[in-house]
Amino acid sequence: MVPPKPRKSEVMNELPALRRYALSLTRHPTDAEDLVHDALVRAMERSVTYNPAGNLRGWLMSILHNLHIxxxxxxKSSAARDRDFAAQTAETLPPNQLDSVRLNQVRRAFDTLPDEQREAMHLVTIEGLSYEEAAAVLGVPAGTVMSRISRGREALRRWESGPALRLIKGGE
Incomplete structure (x- = not known):
């Protein structure tokens, strides 16, 4: 007997998370949309591999992650697209919008993390996956996910104590 395929409504509910993760991976909105599209096509093609007792989000994220890799x-990734993304997130907001500027700075700091750390942190901190679920998506042990997150958080703490914080808070 063929296991049931994921329902369209269930897959549609996962689109926002897939888009966020794809943008985190690609750092380019058009590439992210293409990646999500291709992941959904692959999920449809391989729907027989879906385990209904499993985690749909994890299954879809794994497909998306593997396509990205x-x-x-x-x-297919290029340095020009990274530059375009950086230009899109430039600090061009008026001084009275400090919160927006600060969020933009934090987003850029997050984007500078090594891919492995950024991927693990995104899955756990933004998408809410457990370490085990993130490990399944990334194809690594849960301990590796924890290590990557720890190193990513430490890098962000070092960034936080750097000049960007002093400038935004009015110091120096």
């Missing part, structure tokens, strides 16, 4: 390995 395939794209990176095939050289």
């Amino acid at each position: 395939d794209r990176v390995r095939s050289g």
Whole structure:
């Protein structure tokens, strides 16, 4: 007997999380949308591999993550797109919008983390996956996810104590 496929409504509920993760991976809105689209196509093609007793979000995130890795390995990512993303998040807001500027700075700091740390932190802190679920998405042991998150948090703490914080809080 063929296991039931995920329902369309269940998959649609996961779109916001897939889009956020794809944008975190690609750092480019158009590439993120393409990645989500391709992940959904692959999920449809391989729906027989879905375990209804499992985690739909984790299954979809794994597909998305693996597609991203395939794209990176095939050289479809480019430095020009990274520059475009950085230009889109430039600090061009008026001084009376300090919270928006600060959020933009934190987002840029997050984007500078090594891919492994950023991916793990995004899955756990933004998407709310457990360490075990994130480990399944990334194809690594849960301890590796915890280590990557720890190193990512430490890098962000070091960034937080740097000049960006002093400037935004009015120091120096």
